[in-house]
Amino acid sequence: MDKTQNIKETPTSLMDEEPILEIKDLKKAFGNNHVLNGFSLNLFKGENLVIMGKSGSGKSVMIKCLVGLIQPDSGSIKVMGKAITTLNRTDLDELRTEIGFLFQGSALYDSMTVRENLEFPLRRHKSRFKNITDTTPLVMEALESVGLVNAINLMPSELSGGMKRRIALARTLILKPKIILYDEPTSGLDPITSKEIIALMRKIQKKYNTSSLIITHDVDCARVVSERIVLLVNGINYAEGTYKELAASKDQNVRAFFK
Ligand SMILES: Nc1ncnc2c1ncn2[C@@H]1O[C@H](COP(=O)(O)OP(=O)(O)OP(=O)(O)O)[C@@H](O)[C@H]1O
Numbered sequence: 001m002d003k004t005q006n007i008k009e010t011p012t013s014l015m016d017e018e019p020i021l022e023i024k025d026l027k028k029a030f031g032n033n034h035v036l037n038g039f040s041l042n043l044f045k046g047e048n049l050v051i052m053g054k055s056g057s058g059k060s061v062m063i064k065c066l067v068g069l070i071q072p073d074s075g076s077i078k079v080m081g082k083a084i085t086t087l088n089r090t091d092l093d094e095l096r097t098e099i100g101f102l103f104q105g106s107a108l109y110d111s112m113t114v115r116e117n118l119e120f121p122l123r124r125h126k127s128r129f130k131n132i133t134d135t136t137p138l139v140m141e142a143l144e145s146v147g148l149v150n151a152i153n154l155m156p157s158e159l160s161g162g163m164k165r166r167i168a169l170a171r172t173l174i175l176k177p178k179i180i181l182y183d184e185p186t187s188g189l190d191p192i193t194s195k196e197i198i199a200l201m202r203k204i205q206k207k208y209n210t211s212s213l214i215i216t217h218d219v220d221c222a223r224v225v226s227e228r229i230v231l232l233v234n235g236i237n238y239a240e241g242t243y244k245e246l247a248a249s250k251d252q253n254v255r256a257f258f259k
Pocket residue numbers: 030033035053054055056057058059060061062
């Protein structure tokens with residue numbers, strides 16, 4: 001099926017805006033393995049955009065291209081108007097402070113308290129926070145946003161899986177990112193904790209006016225959290241639309257995601 005049949009026009013409410021993140025015709029192959037074959041997407045301010053694709057379809061490769069960890073073979077990626085592939089190391093590092101990551105495993109530092117885990121990114125990006133002498137208000141605000149103020153002095157070993165994920169999110173929020181990349185935010189969590197994380201993602205979107213790219217296999221998460229969904233199939237943005245639109249599609253490749 002011609003992919004253009006599946007691609008929805010950009011929603012009219014967003015049409016006048018510059019995308020905060022723009023991927024155009026991205027191609028990446030490893031030898032004969034052509035992973036991305038002209039993938040494109042626009043992420044707009046304040047939007048939650050879900051990317052779904054089956055295992056091995058290239059979601060992680062796309063994210064790595066996006067943050068400059070992998071050089072694509074061709075195509076362009078602009079984040080807040082800056083072309084990623086042309087930035088030098090310093091500019092790329094600076095741009096990365098505007099992007100929050102919540103990756104699978106949410107790796108907190110086991111030997112540090114929750115407070116120290118949250119302070120870590122502030123120390124790493126010293127130049128941006130050099131005028132801050134007391135980190136407590138920032139730590140408290142981030143913990144408040146994820147509903148875990150009381151966990152400030154706990155060690156990661158004292159936290160449940162869901163709490164760890166919340167703290168990892170707080171550690172991301174402390175840098176006040178404009179864009180958040182979530183990689184499987186609900187994987188490994190029980191249904192109730194997943195629902196709590198999903199609700200939290202919505203709350204964060206509203207409170208911080210962040211734009212998010214969310215990679216997930218979790219159809220429930222996609223339904224609740226997204227304004228739009230992009231399906232990555234055969235290395236391209238095969239289909240795009242709201243949950244409702246895609247869930248009603250008759251295309252077998254699209255239906256496969258909603259069974
Ligand atoms: N550095 C690399 N060198 C060679 N091949 C790679 C490299 N990174 C990824 N690949 C290949 O690219 C393809 C896509 O991998 P990727 O990790 O992006 O999939 P994914 O969609 O994120 O999968 P999953 O949902 O299982 O995490 C796979 O065939 C993988 O083997």
